[in-house]
Amino acid sequence: MGALESRRDEQIASKYRKGNSIVLFAGDCIDLLRDIPDDSVRLVVTSPPYNLGKSYERKGDFDKYLAWQDKIIEECIRVLHPQGSICWQVGNYVHDGEVIPLDIALYPSFKLRGLKMRNRIIWHFEHGLHCSRRLSGRHETIMWFTKTDDYLFNLDTIRVPQKYPGKKHFKGPKAGQFSCNPLGKNPGDVWVIPNVKNNHVEKTVHPCQFPIELVERLVLSMTEPGDWVLDPFAGVGSALAAAVRHGRRAMGAELDKEYVSVARQRISQANSGVLPVRTMGQPVYDPARSGKSLTTQPWPKDENQPIGGQFVLLDSAMAKYKVKK
Ligand SMILES: C[S@@+](CC[C@H](N)C(=O)[O-])C[C@H]1O[C@@H](n2cnc3c(N)ncnc32)[C@H](O)[C@@H]1O
Numbered sequence: 001m002g003a004l005e006s007r008r009d010e011q012i013a014s015k016y017r018k019g020n021s022i023v024l025f026a027g028d029c030i031d032l033l034r035d036i037p038d039d040s041v042r043l044v045v046t047s048p049p050y051n052l053g054k055s056y057e058r059k060g061d062f063d064k065y066l067a068w069q070d071k072i073i074e075e076c077i078r079v080l081h082p083q084g085s086i087c088w089q090v091g092n093y094v095h096d097g098e099v100i101p102l103d104i105a106l107y108p109s110f111k112l113r114g115l116k117m118r119n120r121i122i123w124h125f126e127h128g129l130h131c132s133r134r135l136s137g138r139h140e141t142i143m144w145f146t147k148t149d150d151y152l153f154n155l156d157t158i159r160v161p162q163k164y165p166g167k168k169h170f171k172g173p174k175a176g177q178f179s180c181n182p183l184g185k186n187p188g189d190v191w192v193i194p195n196v197k198n199n200h201v202e203k204t205v206h207p208c209q210f211p212i213e214l215v216e217r218l219v220l221s222m223t224e225p226g227d228w229v230l231d232p233f234a235g236v237g238s239a240l241a242a243a244v245r246h247g248r249r250a251m252g253a254e255l256d257k258e259y260v261s262v263a264r265q266r267i268s269q270a271n272s273g274v275l276p277v278r279t280m281g282q283p284v285y286d287p288a289r290s291g292k293s294l295t296t297q298p299w300p301k302d303e304n305q306p307i308g309g310q311f312v313l314l315d316s317a318m319a320k321y322k323v324k325k
Helices: 029-035 062-079 102-111 212-222 238-245 257-272 309-321
Strands: 022-026 041-046 080-090 092-095 098-101 116-124 139-146 190-192 228-231 249-254
Touching: 022 029, 022 238, 022 257, 029 062, 029 249, 041 062, 041 212, 041 238, 062 080, 062 092, 062 102, 080 102, 080 212, 092 102, 098 102, 102 116, 102 139, 139 212, 212 238, 228 238, 238 249, 238 257, 249 257
Parallel strands: 022 249, 041 080, 041 228, 116 190, 228 249
Antiparallel strands: 080 139, 092 098, 116 139
């Protein structure tokens, strides 16, 4: 019986206690963190509020926000296993049109406590708000820090298909041998993963939930089965569900009662193997390649436009993907 099957009927505890395997705390993460022993969590993965005034937060003084985050980060570092990792996923704080990247603002909270950054992963997604006074934001970052140099990282669990698997060394002592790793290649630090909007199979009531596959890459490479994964800002439980899907122990805190209830349901579904997910590694949907009728321009060509307007863009896109007109 696999780790997943053996845990199907497990209860979701509402408080941390030694011996539990899944904990969903309905309250302030600082209260959950206080109960967790030092050096016990292998992976902290989270996306905190950005102080933007979204439905689940109140926009306040930015320095106070940073001080609040600093306090929580300090506690997360205390509970982190010496071989463990913290992945803090953030975007931008925007005030009066000025963009302040939160990774830059929060970096000192980790660095000044002796943690070392291993990657600053760019999460690129294709959809979001359209800006008119700056470029539309289409990426956020994941700051990956470790507590020591002796950290766990299982690259083989997250390799992706090679671009040219048949490529061989053409000179030197290895001439004629395949040059790439048969297990696949390192996925790199730019991850193209759709965000969870509209008709995404994982969409819930939460406006900013993690795609499960984004967390899965971190869980698989930075933890072993049975390790604790913690999300202090659990939302609808995506990180916990990703952990449970791979036989890890999972805990998280969430203030909003509705999100807690959805999280509870999703974790149970993950535990039973029935949670709807977008499969890890699935190629990103490309409407032009799929021949979607909506990719055909509906407006007449306007010769008066200085550079041919949208036609020029669409024609070059069509040529790129060799779509038959
Ligand atoms: C960006 S969302 C995280 C969404 C999550 N990654 C998911 O996949 O659903 C941040 C969440 O933190 C919650 N939150 C805000 N302050 C909190 C606190 N002090 N303790 C616990 N949760 C909090 C919010 O209600 C919100 O759901």
